[in-house]
Amino acid sequence: MKPFRADLHIHTLLSPCGSLEMSPREIIARAKSRGLDMIAVADHNSTYHCELTVTLGRETGLTVLRAAEVTSAEEVHSLVILPDEASTLSFQAWIDSHCTNMPHNPDIFGDQVVIDRDENIIREIDHFLPAALNASIDEVESAAHSHGGLFIPAHIDRPAMGILGQLGFIPGDLFIDAVEVVGRIADLLFPVIRNSDAHVPEHIGRRYTEYMLESASFAELAKALRGEAGRFIIPQP
Amino acid sequence: MKVTDIVEKLGLNVFSGHEGLGREVTGGYASDLLSDVMGHAEAGTVWITIQTHRNVTAIASLRDISAVIITSGEKPGDDTIAQSNEEGIPVLGTELRTFELAGRLYSLLG
Numbered sequence: 001m002k003p004f005r006a007d008l009h010i011h012t013l014l015s016p017c018g019s020l021e022m023s024p025r026e027i028i029a030r031a032k033s034r035g036l037d038m039i040a041v042a043d044h045n046s047t048y049h050c051e052l053t054v055t056l057g058r059e060t061g062l063t064v065l066r067a068a069e070v071t072s073a074e075e076v077h078s079l080v081i082l083p084d085e086a087s088t089l090s091f092q093a094w095i096d097s098h099c100t101n102m103p104h105n106p107d108i109f110g111d112q113v114v115i116d117r118d119e120n121i122i123r124e125i126d127h128f129l130p131a132a133l134n135a136s137i138d139e140v141e142s143a144a145h146s147h148g149g150l151f152i153p154a155h156i157d158r159p160a161m162g163i164l165g166q167l168g169f170i171p172g173d174l175f176i177d178a179v180e181v182v183g184r185i186a187d188l189l190f191p192v193i194r195n196s197d198a199h200v201p202e203h204i205g206r207r208y209t210e211y212m213l214e215s216a217s218f219a220e221l222a223k224a225l226r227g228e229a230g231r232f233i234i235p236q237p
Numbered sequence: 238m239k240v241t242d243i244v245e246k247l248g249l250n251v252f253s254g255h256e257g258l259g260r261e262v263t264g265g266y267a268s269d270l271l272s273d274v275m276g277h278a279e280a281g282t283v284w285i286t287i288q289t290h291r292n293v294t295a296i297a298s299l300r301d302i303s304a305v306i307i308t309s310g311e312k313p314g315d316d317t318i319a320q321s322n323e324e325g326i327p328v329l330g331t332e333l334r335t336f337e338l339a340g341r342l343y344s345l346l347g
Binding site for chain 1: 270
């Protein structure tokens with residue numbers, strides 16, 4: 001068992017707000033140079049860069065987890081981290097079935113492109129990805145769990161687009177695996193993690209969390225969030 | 238003015254919380270950011286929002302809000318309705334957008 005440093009909220013260039021420099025290859029190179037052991041790519045309501053990043057990570061010795069930053073009907077952002085390729089595909093289908101197809105204007109919001117391993121554009125997404133799904137936060141939570149994923153309300157201490165800003169308080173009956181904070185919050189009833197929410201390469205690893213694990217993997221992370229079998233979130237100074 | 242007068246004059250649907258239809262209304266507040274309502278809405282106001290999450294009723298109760306009006310034809314879920322009935326805070330509805338509804342309510346409250 002040893003400490004692993006993880007940044008589990010990184011946008012690729014697929015997110016309209018993500019810099020065009022945020023290719024999977026660049027993200028991995030930066031993550032490694034910042035001393036991260038594990039990352040997750042989490043684009044707005046999309047997982048299209050997960051497989052490529054996982055593959056490139058595997059080739060270069062960095063653990064990459066599959067994730068999405070989902071916008072609920074209440075405009076609450078949550079990270080959903082998924083266990084494997086099959087569950088990610090199926091979760092993407094769930095997202096698509098709740099998509100509201102808001103028109104996208106790249107001149108205002110930025111490009112939404114999917115690239116291949118040679119960094120050629122293979123697809124452009126023509127609806128505005130970050131738009132709210134027509135699914136409540138409760139439905140997002142149950143979809144995350146029914147796909148075997150982890151449900152983590154994102155940047156809860158930001159004034160808007162976080163669960164506290166949008167909903168005033170955390171509903172008591174949501175099953176929350178952890179909460180992501182940007183600043184420092186004490187006395188929460190949930191496991192607390194910090195991630196960069198990077199949209200540009202320089203921000204990768206600006207916030208991270210250390211976990212005591214056997215190895216860097218989804219299963220080990222899930223155990224650490226539950227504090228199981230000696231795995232845990234290493235408290236921050 | 239009472240909640241029931243507003244229901245009648247603005248032609249609102251009453252989803253739940255019928256027990257509270259006799260509550261007095263002293264003003265209005267329009268916001269979809271629940272943290273903002275939690276911090277700023279005054280007791281006795283009618284709250285206009287498109288949010289339908291059950292936290293709406295919890296915050297309405299916390300701030301002693303007289304009634305909630307959900308705009309744009311949105312419908313509250315079963316858990317929101319249940320809590321509204323429990324608290325006796327009416328949850329009302331309209332097809333109007335927040336802007337139009339707020340204008341009419343403002344005129345009505347003079």
